[in-house]
Amino acid sequence: MHYELWALNTGNLICDYDTEAEALAMAQNLLAGGWSPDHLGLRLEFDEGDEGDDAQLPPSLYGASLSARLMDAVRQAAVANVPELAAMTPSGRNVDQGIASTPGVVGGSACIVKTRIPVWLLEQMRRLGMADETLLDAYPSLRAEDLVNAWRYVSLHRDEIDREIAENEEAEAA
């Protein structure tokens, strides 16, 4: 599996990378040099032979969705570089990979790590019939593995998620 960065205005591959972070760093570098986000594309290639499996094609990123992912990467880098922000994540609550709750952020609800997207909101939309692909399109900063982590968290903390969904619905109804 690798990440490919594309020049969409010329139809040429720029480079491929082992990690999304490396690909995003290159994208940021090109944007700083005057490239338009509409001319850059990021996709994940699963390396499954010459034809590949289209069923595994993830949402590709370009234009606004790529810009959102780049912004998220910048924010994550900022958090990583500020120990005070990192220290705000209580180790005792962070029992699931990729999920964190931070006092004062989204009411302390469990969120996708280093985002303000609460797990209960994703679960609420899933219960309303929204598919994973639709969620990933709606939140370009999310990766497929984030949803895997969210659904695992829901299965382990169903009472907490049910309560937060109910509280939100009551607040909206009020």
Added chain:
Amino acid sequence: MARTLYRIIRGSEPDLLDFTSNEAQGLAPRSTNPNVLHVWDGLSCWATVAQARRIIRSFPYLGSHIAVLEIPDDDPVRVERTRGPGHHTVWGAPSVLLTYVTSVLPG
């Protein structure tokens, strides 16, 4: 015997712009990564039409059609297998590459 490769193009009528390298766009690579620099002045092509169509599904913006290129073995155009599944980089003048288009397929 010619080598057949597939290049994504913007429409049903290929033109010189469809064979533009990143370097020809006039933008600097802004990288010292040798993998980036190696293909900067080349063109992305695929070994099969299915591989090209898969890329179009990822990036519809990239183009709507696929040009079939028949590149003679003794031609000075350079071809190298690079990067992901079926991806090749072709180095050659756009005007020459355009003459190698034998047909155009829907993307």
